[in-house]
Amino acid sequence: MRKFSLTLRLQLSLIIVIGAAFLKLNAWYWLCGYGIIALCWAVSLRVPIRKLTGLLGLELIFLSFLALPLGWERASFLLVRSLVCLLTMNSFLLTLPPHSFGIALKGLPLPRALKETLLLAGQYLEILLGEVTQMQRSAKLRGLNGVAGWVRYANASMIGALYLRSLDRAERVYAAMIARGYNGMLPVDSTLRIKERFAVVAMGILAISLTVASYQLALS
């Protein structure tokens, strides 16, 4: 797992996901190709299997509610394609060291402002979840035990309070980031080395070939 830099991992994952997403509908052979690549990717990243299967199961149940009304034939292809995309991205996310999403993000060819928003949203999601946990604990201490109690406690004012509490912490975190040299991007070098660039180009060519081939087969 160590041999791949974070930027390379994110770029390879995105190439696989975007390539698979643009496959022609019912191009099963080419989807199998992406499936094999995604499996190899998950194995090479040494993703924790139990966590991965749990996450995939949950996401697929949710997706099946959307896809199944389209009919079995169409839904099965869409679900398998989603499985390939989720396998790839979850393998990346589950093997990401804490607070390192920003480093991986820095190497993407996107506008700086968009990258900053993505980075801050990722950072602040943890703050938000932390505040939810604290507020849940406070609710329990006030005698609102269990899910039903918590749901009864949750209302629009509560959501507003959560927003303000998280904002206070987010502002402090942002001030600390600025003090440590953050200027819209993390102060780390995330440029790809020559070998890594070659890997990105090779994967890009492979993905384009598979996706374009799926359309050519349909035309012929």
Place this chain on the structure above:
Amino acid sequence: MHIPDGFVSVPVAAATSVVSVAALGVALGRSKDAFGVRRAPILGLTTAFIFAAQMINFPVAGGTSGHLLGGALAAIVLGSPWAGALCIATVLIIQAVLFADGGITALGANIFNLAFIGVWVGWSLTQTLHRLMGGSKSRLPLASGIAAAISVVVAAICAALQLAISGTANLGVILPAMAGVHILIGVGEGLITGGVLAYLVKARPDLLPGNDEEQIRSWVVPVVSILLIAGLLSLFASAWPDGLEKVAEDTGFIDLAEQIRISIPTPFADYTFNENEGIGTSMAGILGSIVCFGVAWGIAQVVKPKNA
């Protein structure tokens, strides 16, 4: 309302992607103020907040569930529809790429519907209603709640039109179905948006745009008012015949008008579109208003003095 892969055709996906990328470019340029020491945490946290809120579905009637879209809320908290659109677009990108919630091929359509239509309709209506209600901060939650509810329905209508153009479903079936379900989801959206803003108005009024900050241009209020009347209030218009029609029916010459209509077909006869009552009436009303404005503007251009 996130459209998954396979629901929209390649031309629709391509067209909406081009429009969304262009609009996103403008939004990035226009929301530069949002990237400073003061505003950057608010933008980042609002994005994270809406992402988290969209994960929580609430039940609506008929075994369907909905979740907060947050377009109006984001625009109001950030004080700019461009920053709001950027916030929602970021949420949609994260959801599509990392969680397969909404398709990557349909990302353009989703950004167009939720980040631009949803945010702009919510923002424009909030500004208009807020001003009509007197403009005090205490009225902002009510104005934004109503605006947020309507913005969800308008975004759903856009999604339905895209699905119909893609050939996924018949317009006559998908339009009323999407609008019907999203009216219920819109009620939830309106309650949450209004409730959150009511709390923020009390607890941190400095967070919300004040009277001295970005104000909506003078033309937006009349334009949105016209669209409200033509698009929304027209739905409640009486279906009974007017005075002349009633007399014609009673005295027996109403058939003459019907004969003329058959020989000269009009695209929006009886203020309906595609034989679709309700939504068709709204569309006919909005199109009629746009045509009237275009004709009047054209006449004004012709008759105005050259040095005016």
